[in-house]
Amino acid sequence: xxxxxxxxxxxxxxxxxxxxxxxxxxxxxxxxxxxxxxxxxxxxxxxxxxxxxxxxxxxxxxxxxxxxxxxxxxxxxxxxxxxxxxxxxxxxxxxxxxxxxxxxxxxxxxxxxxxxxxxxxxxxxxxxxxxxxxxxxxxxxxxxxxxxxxxxxxxxxxxxxxxxxxxxxxxxxxxxxxxxxxxxxxxxxxxxxxxxxxxxxxxxxxxxxxxxxxxxxxxxxxxxxxxxxxxxxxxxxxxxxxxxxxxxxxxxxxxxxxxxxxxxxxxxxxxxxxxxxxxxxxxxxxxxxxxxxxxxxxxxxxxxxxxxxxxxxxxxxxxxxxxxxxxxxxxxxxxxxxxxxxxxxxxxxxxxxxxxxxxxxxxxxxxxxxxxxxxxxxxxxxxxxxxxx
Amino acid sequence: xxxxxxxxxxxxxxxxxxxxxxxxxxxxxxxxxxxxxxxxxxxxxxxxxxxxxxxxxxxxxxxxxxxxxxxxxxxxxxxxxxxxxxxxxxxxxxxxxxxxxxxxxxxxxxxxxxxxxxxxxxxxxxxxxxxxxxxxxxxxxxxxxxxxxxxxxxxxxxxxxxxxxxxxxxxxxxxxxxxxxxxxxxxxxxxxxxxxxxxxxxxxxxxxxxxxxxxxxxxxxxxxxxxxxxxxxxxxxxxxxxxxxxxx
Numbered sequence: 357x358x359x360x361x362x363x364x365x366x367x368x369x370x371x372x373x374x375x376x377x378x379x380x381x382x383x384x385x386x387x388x389x390x391x392x393x394x395x396x397x398x399x400x401x402x403x404x405x406x407x408x409x410x411x412x413x414x415x416x417x418x419x420x421x422x423x424x425x426x427x428x429x430x431x432x433x434x435x436x437x438x439x440x441x442x443x444x445x446x447x448x449x450x451x452x453x454x455x456x457x458x459x460x461x462x463x464x465x466x467x468x469x470x471x472x473x474x475x476x477x478x479x480x481x482x483x484x485x486x487x488x489x490x491x492x493x494x495x496x497x498x499x500x501x502x503x504x505x506x507x508x509x510x511x512x513x514x515x516x517x518x519x520x521x522x523x524x525x526x527x528x529x530x531x532x533x534x535x536x537x538x539x540x541x542x543x544x545x546x547x548x549x550x551x552x553x554x555x556x557x558x559x560x561x562x563x564x565x566x567x568x569x570x571x572x573x574x575x576x577x578x579x580x581x582x583x584x585x586x587x588x589x590x591x592x593x594x595x596x597x598x599x600x601x602x603x604x605x606x607x608x609x610x611x612x613x614x615x616x617x618x619x620x621x622x623x624x625x626x627x628x629x630x631x632x633x634x635x636x637x638x639x640x641x642x643x644x645x646x647x648x649x650x651x652x653x654x655x656x657x658x659x660x661x662x663x664x665x666x667x668x669x670x671x672x673x674x675x676x677x678x679x680x681x682x683x684x685x686x687x688x689x690x691x692x693x694x695x696x697x698x699x700x701x702x703x704x705x706x707x708x709x710x711x712x713x714x715x716x717x718x719x720x721x722x723x724x725x726x727x728x729x730x731x732x733x734x735x736x737x738x739x740x741x742x743x744x745x
Numbered sequence: 746x747x748x749x750x751x752x753x754x755x756x757x758x759x760x761x762x763x764x765x766x767x768x769x770x771x772x773x774x775x776x777x778x779x780x781x782x783x784x785x786x787x788x789x790x791x792x793x794x795x796x797x798x799x800x801x802x803x804x805x806x807x808x809x810x811x812x813x814x815x816x817x818x819x820x821x822x823x824x825x826x827x828x829x830x831x832x833x834x835x836x837x838x839x840x841x842x843x844x845x846x847x848x849x850x851x852x853x854x855x856x857x858x859x860x861x862x863x864x865x866x867x868x869x870x871x872x873x874x875x876x877x878x879x880x881x882x883x884x885x886x887x888x889x890x891x892x893x894x895x896x897x898x899x900x901x902x903x904x905x906x907x908x909x910x911x912x913x914x915x916x917x918x919x920x921x922x923x924x925x926x927x928x929x930x931x932x933x934x935x936x937x938x939x940x941x942x943x944x945x946x947x948x949x950x951x952x953x954x955x956x957x958x959x960x961x962x963x964x965x966x967x968x969x970x971x972x973x974x975x976x977x978x979x980x981x982x983x984x985x986x987x988x989x990x991x992x993x
Contacts, residue, residue: 376825443990452850478848491990546989552840554853597857630861631910676862678789678797680824708797708821744822 371403371410382740388732389516392421394740398431408437413450413482417472422515425471432482443489448482453558455590455601457640458668458688461620462558462588462603464565465502471509474517475699475717481506494546502538505530505563505581519730520569525576530563531583531611538562551593558588564607568615568654582612599626601642616653621645624668635673640686642668665692679705693723711742764883764900768916771923772878774953780982781805781954784819784975789866792966799824799864805875806987811835812875813987818864828992835879836905844992851992860910866969867939867962869910873971876925880905881914889920896920911938922946924953937963949978 379397386392395418403410413432419425434447454460460477469479487500505528511517512524528534540560547553564586567579585608592601605620624642644663670686681704688697697720703713718735762770787799800820806813811833818827828844843852859871874880881902888899897917904911912935916928925943932938940963945956956973 376822378823440985450849452848454850489990491985491988493984494988496990548840552838592853594853594855597855599853599855626855628855628858630858636858636861676865678791678795678865680821680865705821705823709823711823742823744825 371405373404374402376400376744378742378744380740380742382738384516385737386516386734387736388734389514390421392419392425394419394425408435410435424509424512424515427471427509429481441491443491444487446486448484450480450482453556453588453590455592455603456622456624456642457626457670458624458642458686459622459644459663459666460603461605461622461644461663462556462590464560464586464588464605467506467508467565470511470517471515474511475697481508496544498540498542498544500540500542502540502562503535505534505536508567508579516736517731520577521730522574523576525572525578527572527578528567529570529578529580531581536562536583551595553591553593555589555591558586558590560584560586560588564609568612580612582615583610584608585610597628601625614654616651617649619647619649621647622663635675638672638674640668640670640672644668662688662690662695662697664690666690677704681705695722696720709744711744712740713742714739762887762898764885764887764898764902765878767887767898767918767923768878768881768883768900768902771918771925772876774923775876775955776807776952778805778949778952778954778978779807780980780986781976781978782980782982783973783977786972786974787864787866787868788970788972790968790970797865799866801864804982804986806982806984808833811839812877813984814874815987815991830987830989830992831874832987833875833877835877838908839874842989842992849993851989857908859904859906859908866971867960867967868958868969868971871904871906871909871911872939872941872960890917892917897926898923922953924955932964939963945972947976949976952978954978 377397377399380395382394382396384392384394397416399414401412411432411434412430414428415431416428417425430448432448432450434445434449436443436445451465452463453465454463463477466480466483469481472479483502483506484504485500485502487498489496489498507526507528509526510520510524512520530536538560539562540558542556542558544556545554562583563581564584567581569577570580572578587606589602589604592599601624603622607618609615609617622642622644624640626638626640628636628638630636644666646664667689668686670684673683675681682702684701686699690696698718700716701713703711705711715738716735719731720733721729721731723729781804783803785801785803787801789797789799798820799818802817802819804815813833814831816829818824826846830842830844832840834840838857841854843854844850845852860869863870863873881904884901884903890897890899897919900916900918901913902916903913910932912931912933914928914930916925918925924946927943928941929937930939930941940961942959943955943957946953947956954973954976956976958971959968961968
């Protein structure tokens, strides 16, 4: 860490730099777990000179109650270079591959940060890799590689939303080596010839972002990373003021017999209504589905996902006020198992640099042997303030 | 006498200008900048006089079939680095993408929101777009009016876009410089909604650049001021500077 800071100070004296710091304090009240106070923050730094640009994002989280929810992490640190028709980057980076709002089948470049919040899809760990992109007007072709498989921290024991019955060991088991690269090629195509649309195709070969959970002994569980071939398709079509979206994924498991090949489908639409009682209202309706090639094998949805045969309905109200106030309400309904997650979020700016935010989450679990069963019928309430400077 | 009358008639026919002619000439005064790079401050003031500040970097590229623009939010800090990329399509729906830096997401947004508030201000998306005269239908010959001792052309124009928030706009253009000075915008019900004032014109390389726009919503008593802190034209930006790759 000292070396990193020293490097930053040195680079700072040589290059143009920009920063964005964020610090937040939150109170979390749970019905099933001990309440906690959280301090969190991030420092986003960007340096640039004539040769290249360096970006870094340092994050920290401190829980008053749960020791495992305390960390400081250099979540991104990468160097990039822009050419006329190409761009290159190398380092630890977060990418977003997605179209839908509730859950992204295709957002598989990074591992999720379940310690920060298992119900926040934007909570992710940076992945070490490199990529090169060739641009053709509005279209692009990207070749990339992930260079290292990181261990993943999980909520465990008495921390909120611990999904496992016995303690979790962060030791990662892999089918090859942690350094075995994962390659992908991605093509992005923008079209307005027949319909106004954008489509991204991704082919990936290497470790699956999803992992199996296997026993180390009678007393602990660990993750197992296996290799796959994966094909992904992300697309949206705009018709009038409605956006139709899809994310599709097919996974062929190469070298891990217990795990079934699987397909993930998701569809959604987004429709906005403007100037309704001085607010803008956007409605989202989405559906997610897993399909397994072999129902006798391990189903990934049983061990790491809740999004199978689920319908998501949400609305976002933008109040168009000077505080940028916003209210988001969403319900995720498992059609098959009759489980439900409800979430409401609100935020509003005060004194320009402070954002007040609150959230209510409710989990209704009615079935045995699902991931949500572990969380029982429970709810949480959060109120916090963020300072950005 | 007959000859004088005939000459006058010919002069009137020859020199009478339609509203569209005046609008085109006015547009020509502010066009030809190629590309521009500006830093602006937006002041939002509510009916009680409370004020909020927004800061933006604006990049623009002129195009014959519509301009392209990239807005980079600089302040408030929580919005910093949020980017809005817009392709104006004359006679069609514009295209817009929003870059959300917190989750590194490029999100396509529906561009039919012409009348929606821009950054919670009294400016709508159509108020801050290019003001290309081709986006409007002009009615009849131009009328000349006097306001506080100054002569203006009074233009009545109707937005072609059916998603516009306005039923009509009356724009006043000074008869000397052919620059828009103020206007009145009417809502879909035909009631006066906003008054707009253009001032602090600066001549850069032969092209007039407005450096202050004030818009007052007469219905909710709020007003917004957009001022240009820095402005450069013909800065050499090209199509690539407005492609989706800039959203990162």
